Amino acid sequence: MPRSTGTTATPATVTPRPGVLVGSTSEFSLFFHVKPGHEEAVRETIATLQNSPGYRPGDYDLPIATIHEARFVLFDGDTRLLFATSFDGPWDAYMEDFASKPLQLFDAIFRHVEGYDGLPDVAAVRDFVLRAQVTATGYGRNYGGTVKEIRKALRVNNAFQRVLDDPAALTALQQPAMQPLLDEAAD
């Protein structure tokens, strides 16, 4: 069988992504225009969301488990709305998933912004998101890790503090294997 000589393969390229990625997390900001006359309604809807389980201060349990935080900011006399978050992973890979899950959670809010009419199909979702999305000019983070890792880290530290409160901790932590934990035990 003839073996082709071949030409050089096309060089590998990586498509540039929207949103700045720091470690595992990408910033995601959407800027909307509030529908005229809906200023009060959108403010009320956001207040309702704020008071729902998971969003109440101290709940730390947003229904979307892969975002570090979420903020809705009304500005320019309530004529504009900013939604800003930090998403674990490259959010553009999840564009179709947004329509099916996360965007539904914000339906009550987004129905007060322009360009939203229930997002009947994927093209509409893509259009809605990409028209509103602006990539940050600067973005920094003070900790690495995904939401899952941070939650685990908090659980582990809570457990560690409980260990330290036990009078038997000193003896236990003096095992050679415990040295890294002993180093963290003094303050």
Next chain:
Amino acid sequence: MRPPTDVTAATSICLELDDIQSGALLERPAPYVGTYLLFRVDDQHAGRELVRRLHPLVASCRTSSEPARDALVTLTFTYQGLKALGVPRESLDSFAPEFRQGMAARAGELGDVGESSPVNWERPFGTPEVHIAMAILARDVARLERVLERELRAHQNLPGVDLIWRQDCYQLPTGRTSFGFKDGIAQPAVEGSGIPGTNPKERPLKPGEFILGYPDETGSLPPVPTPEVLGRNGTYVVFRKLHTRVAAYRHYLRAKAASREEETLLGAKMVGRWQSGAPLALSPERDDPELGADPGRNNDFLYGDDLRGFKCPAGSHARRTNPRDALDHEMSVDVRLHRLIRRGTSYGPPLPEDILEDDGVDRGIIFVFAGAHLKRQFEFVKTQWVNDGIFIGAPAEKDALVGPNDGSGMFTIPQRPIRRRLQSLPPFVVTRGGEYCFAPGLRALRWLAELQP
């Protein structure tokens, strides 16, 4: 947001099974022998003549007549191939962007780097010379030979079309992959196909997830290549030759395990199933060959009762590539948008049992995917779930078995009282080449054969 409303319309949609290539929806024969062929078309008239001659070999999902039933023949085209056949520019531009770029151009994105990089691929992969890709899978050698003979006659006396690559494949005597595992177990059910699914706990998927021209899980009609006669009832096909480093894999497990039992367990934890195919989710402690062999039970499970992965690690191969209900509570991903139909086979002889040194023989897997969405199905699963661990909260971990590990890979096995963590994972799979292809419907094949540019 309201759920998409036009989904209900899909229930009345009838899949045109008599126009869809059998390879798209039908299971491969078992056991199987087969051949993959790649052609280069230098003369478009000859190329179209080849399509005309090969057309009768291709069966639809409904064909029951011999010789089409002798073998599952799938005829596909790369973007360069459609161009070489004289498909008009407007039509070429209507195909998915990833398909138009081709797999080699997507290598950086897909993690095909280093040894797996297109510069190291087997020729003619990654060159613009691969135009037509054909797969023939038969139940036995005699049937395969019959079809091959007809294929050879088809491209005889056709200067301007060259067979440029051939790869034989056959099911190993064990019925398992070169790594020793029963494979191809979990296939999604497709609404309207009449083909039963493998997981009774998974609702059949909308036909538009796999066949172009029908509504998909989002309730939309996915973009269909034009003209409609070319795009409708077609499907995108991903074809990859993956070399498996079986000796390195065995060596690694041997070095990490204190006993043969532990070796088997570590192997199963990496895969998510025991070698027999029995899922860890149903048989976490030991292999259960009866369960593995029972198609009624071996895919009938979810992960909802094991979110921490004590039975089946979240990072295991099977759970990464098909997380079932494991991510549902996170509200960020809809797993039904990332399901794959796989038609993979094995190539090369098995490495004899207990051999831990590389014998230099090429063996591995021909990975074949069929679906309507290259990007959100194959590419999503490869980039987000296999090559990355962000989605399970372990960004440093890739798929331990098939991920592009570089010697610093990690794999966490949850277990009480202390989790086990495998370190310094080398790559066990190397990409030897691949192409993004399009498998048109039968009417579309005729359209291609009769094209008059």
